[in-house]
Amino acid sequence: MLTIKEITLKNFMSVGNVTQGVRLSDSGLTLVLGNNLDLGGDGSRNGTGKTTIVNALSYGLYGQALTNIKRDNLINKTNGKHMLVMIEFVHNNITYRIERGRKPSVCRFFVNDAEQIDETDEGQGESKLTQEQINKILCMSHNMFKHIMALNTYTEPFLAMKQNDQRNLIEELLGITLLSEKAALLKDLVRETKEEHKEEEYKIGGIQQANQQIESSIKDLQRRNDIWNKKHTEDIEELKTKLLELAEINIDDELQAHKDLEAYSTKQRKTLQLDANLTQLDTKITKLHQDLSSIKDEACYVCNKPLDDELHKKLLNDKTNKLKGYEKDHTVVISERKELGELGKQPIAHYDSISKAYDHKTTLDTLSNQLEHKLTEINQYIDQIETLKNKGLQEINWNKINELDDLKEHQEFLLKLLTNKDSFIRKKIIEQNLSFLNTRLKYYLQKLGLPHYVKFLSDMSVEITEHGRDLDFDNLSRGERNRLILGLSFSFRDIFESMNTPINLLFIDELIDSGMDISGVESALAELKRITRDRNKNIFLISHKDELVGRVNDILNVVKENGFTTFSCDKEVLEHA
Numbered sequence: 274m275l276t277i278k279e280i281t282l283k284n285f286m287s288v289g290n291v292t293q294g295v296r297l298s299d300s301g302l303t304l305v306l307g308n309n310l311d312l313g314g315d316g317s318r319n320g321t322g323k324t325t326i327v328n329a330l331s332y333g334l335y336g337q338a339l340t341n342i343k344r345d346n347l348i349n350k351t352n353g354k355h356m357l358v359m360i361e362f363v364h365n366n367i368t369y370r371i372e373r374g375r376k377p378s379v380c381r382f383f384v385n386d387a388e389q390i391d392e393t394d395e396g397q398g399e400s401k402l403t404q405e406q407i408n409k410i411l412c413m414s415h416n417m418f419k420h421i422m423a424l425n426t427y428t429e430p431f432l433a434m435k436q437n438d439q440r441n442l443i444e445e446l447l448g449i450t451l452l453s454e455k456a457a458l459l460k461d462l463v464r465e466t467k468e469e470h471k472e473e474e475y476k477i478g479g480i481q482q483a484n485q486q487i488e489s490s491i492k493d494l495q496r497r498n499d500i501w502n503k504k505h506t507e508d509i510e511e512l513k514t515k516l517l518e519l520a521e522i523n524i525d526d527e528l529q530a531h532k533d534l535e536a537y538s539t540k541q542r543k544t545l546q547l548d549a550n551l552t553q554l555d556t557k558i559t560k561l562h563q564d565l566s567s568i569k570d571e572a573c574y575v576c577n578k579p580l581d582d583e584l585h586k587k588l589l590n591d592k593t594n595k596l597k598g599y600e601k602d603h604t605v606v607i608s609e610r611k612e613l614g615e616l617g618k619q620p621i622a623h624y625d626s627i628s629k630a631y632d633h634k635t636t637l638d639t640l641s642n643q644l645e646h647k648l649t650e651i652n653q654y655i656d657q658i659e660t661l662k663n664k665g666l667q668e669i670n671w672n673k674i675n676e677l678d679d680l681k682e683h684q685e686f687l688l689k690l691l692t693n694k695d696s697f698i699r700k701k702i703i704e705q706n707l708s709f710l711n712t713r714l715k716y717y718l719q720k721l722g723l724p725h726y727v728k729f730l731s732d733m734s735v736e737i738t739e740h741g742r743d744l745d746f747d748n749l750s751r752g753e754r755n756r757l758i759l760g761l762s763f764s765f766r767d768i769f770e771s772m773n774t775p776i777n778l779l780f781i782d783e784l785i786d787s788g789m790d791i792s793g794v795e796s797a798l799a800e801l802k803r804i805t806r807d808r809n810k811n812i813f814l815i816s817h818k819d820e821l822v823g824r825v826n827d828i829l830n831v832v833k834e835n836g837f838t839t840f841s842c843d844k845e846v847l848e849h850a
Contacts, residue, residue, distance in 0.1 A: 275411065276777045277362040282329045284349040284356040287322035289837035292357075295326060295829065297778055297813075302798075302805045303827040305815040310834040321831045322838035323815045327423050327780045333360040333371050335415040336380070336404060340427045348375050351836055364410055364774065371407065382407065412773040417445055421766040425782035430758050431765075432735060432746035443733045446768050447706040449699060456691035463684045470677045477674060480667045487665040491658055498654035505647065512644040519637045522623050531627040533620035540616060547610045554603040561596040568592060703731065706768060713767045717760035722796040723753060727760070751788030759784060759797060763804075775808075782815040798824055 281294035307321030324339070328347070331339040338347055348356040357374035370383040380400045382389045391400040408414065413421070419428045420442065431439060444450045568589045690696045707729050714727055726738045737744045749757065759781075770776065785797050798821070804810050813829065814821070822828060830841050 274777070275362065275364045275774050277330075277360065279361045280326065280330055280333060281359045282325075282333075282357065284352045284354070285329050285332070285358055286325045286347055286349065287833060287836070287838035288325060288329075289349055290352055290355075291837070291839070293838075293840050295840055297811060300777070300805055300809045300811050301827055302801055302825045303811070303813050303829050304821050304825040305813050305829045305831060306819070306822070307817075307831045307833070310832060311836065319817075321833040323831045324425070324782055325831070325838055326813070326840070327425065327782055327815070329358045330360065330780070331415070331418065331423060333358040333373050334407065334411065335418065336373060337415065339419060339423055339425060344375055349837075369407075369410065413769065414445060416442060417765075417769070420762055421769055422776060422778060423780045423782070424758070424762050424784055425780070426784060426787055427782075430746070430754065431761050432737075432754075432757065436734065439735075440733050443729070446765055446772075447702055447710075448772055449702060452691045452699065452702070456688055459684060459688050459691060463681065463688060466677060466681045466684055470674065470681060473674045473677060477669055477671075480669055484666050484669075487661050490665075491661050494654050494658050494661070498652060498658065501652055501654060505650065505652070509644065509647050512640055512647060516637070516640050516644060519633060519640065522633060528627070528631075530620050530623075535627070537617070537620050540613065541619075543613055544610070544616050547606055547613065550606045551603065551610065554599050554606060558596060558599045558603060561592055561599060565589065565592050565596065703733065706772075707731070707733070709771070710764055710768050713764040714760055717763045717800070718757070720796060720800045721756040721760050722792055723756040723760065725749070725753070725757070727757065752790055752793050755784050755787055755789050756793055756797070759800075763800070777809070777811050779804075779810060779812045780815065781812065783817065785814065785821075786817050794818075794821075 276298055278298040279294060279296050281292055282288050283292040284290060305323050305326070307319065307323045309319060309321045312320065328338045328340065328342070331337065332344075332347060337344065348354065354376040355374070356376060357372065357379065359373075360371045362369050368385050370386070372379055372381040372383075380403060382391075382400075382403050389403065389406065391403045411418075419425070420431060431442065434442070441450070444453070568585060690698050693699070711728050714729070718725070718727060724739065725744065726736075728736045730736055737746065737748075746754065746757070766776070766779070781801075785794055789797065801812050801814065805812055814825070832839050832841060
């Protein structure tokens with residue numbers, strides 16, 4: 274239940290410095306009559322400020338007048354400042370208070386006497402967030418307020434509005450606007466989900482790119498590893514082959530062979546030398562024998578001349594001595610040769626020098642060490658590859674992005690349901706509520722004595738017929754239009770209250786006065802009394818008709834004197850000094 278309990282105002286329009294207050298929470302039908310004493314009183318009903326309360330209620334709740342009056346023009350012209358409107362209402366057992374004014378600008382909102390501070394309000398008295406909070410509590414826009422709480426002749430009738438404006442109002446009434454609001458929130462969620470999805474895609478893309486680079490590095494390292502393994506195997510096999518070749522050689526035998534070969538060479542050189550010496554000696558000895566033979570023949574072996582005795586003897590003696598010397602040498606050489614013995618078979622060695630034979634062992638040790646090193650050599654690429662695989666490569670978790678995909682799909686589906694005019698949700702809501710709206714509209718038009726058949730169609734357009742003849746709203750008389758306006762307003766209110774919360778207050782400003790015949794007035798009064806009685810409503814009926822005085826229980830007099838409006842009368846009035 275939304276109960277607007279009280280309104281107080283000061284320096285608002287024709288209300289001056291004396292704060293005026295009216296209790297709004299008592300049920301009943303109250304007639305609001307004006308009495309302009311500045312125009313002589315006694316039935317002068319115009320210009321008293323009867324609509325002031327409605328405008329103040331509109332301003333207090335929404336920050337704007339019921340009509341298109343600028344905010345600063347709401348300030349009392351005489352005093353020019355300190356305009357203030359205060360409204361107290363209760364909703365769901367929570368008490369709210371709004372204080373709104375100009376010069377200075379004021380916008381204060383209290384919940385159970387605790388002021389709600391809006392830091393975005395820069396002292397201008399026009400807090401957007403505060404107003405959004407108030408609208409949410411009231412569950413209605415300012416436009417809806419004018420059609421179900423503050424009926425007046427200034428507001429464009431629903432059926433005179435543009436079709437799009439009609440549709441917007443009906444959508445708000447039926448809760449379709451709520452769907453649109455939910456859709457707007459859902460759009461934000463969809464956008465956030467898409468942004469989060471993009472972030473996750475970017476994150477995964479970064480991981481994939483990094484992994485690709487790492488995999489490329491792994492591939493390169495694997496190639497290097499294969500080359501290393503191949504070279505390593507070849508080096509080992511080569512070392513093993515060389516070691517096997519070296520192992521075939523007995524180094525001790527090889528060294529001995531070189532020693533034997535050296536001895537053989539030495540003996541060979543001696544043998545050759547001795548043989549050469551023997552050959553030379555044989556030659557010399559043979560020659561000396563020939564010479565001696567010639568000398569014994571007493572002829573010179575050169576010139577073959579006979580030799581004298583002395584010369585012959587001397588030569589013979591010299592030759593003989595030399596022969597003996599050669600023969601002695603020959604005997605010595607023969608002895609040496611015999612002592613030297615046979616040369617024998619030449620020893621065979623693998624290496625052509627003993628230094629190479631001695632190098633064999635060093636080479637064998639070196640190759641063995643190299644083989645041992647090769648066998649124990651660690652492949653550095655294996656660790657690098659494993660490190661990159663285990664620590665470099667990042668596992669991609671697809672769960673989150675899959676969840677976001679599902680969420681986005683679900684959100685977009687819901688968004689389509691909320692925004693698509695052909696969605697079954699919107700159709701169902703419209704179908705159900707239009708049926709109820711048409712039922713209530715038919716009821717009220719019958720109560721108000723309007724013979725026309727008025728029905729909302731599925732496309733939310735309105736059909737008006739009379740005896741099978743299609744009519745437009747402009748085809749109706751002024752009195753008929755006002756009856757239809759009241760019937761629509763009452764129907765809208767029933768729909769609103771069924772979907773949101775009951776409201777205790779209703780203002781009707783001069784609709785009954787304008788063109789409505791006696792029958793219409795009687796029908797309207799009867800229905801208003803029934804509503805106040807059966808539904809515990811407080812209805813303020815603003816009128817010029819003095820004949821209505823005897824038809825209501827309560828009267829609120831709006832008196833204008835010396836340019837200022839005051840409220841007084843048979844309704845409880847609160848006056849604050």
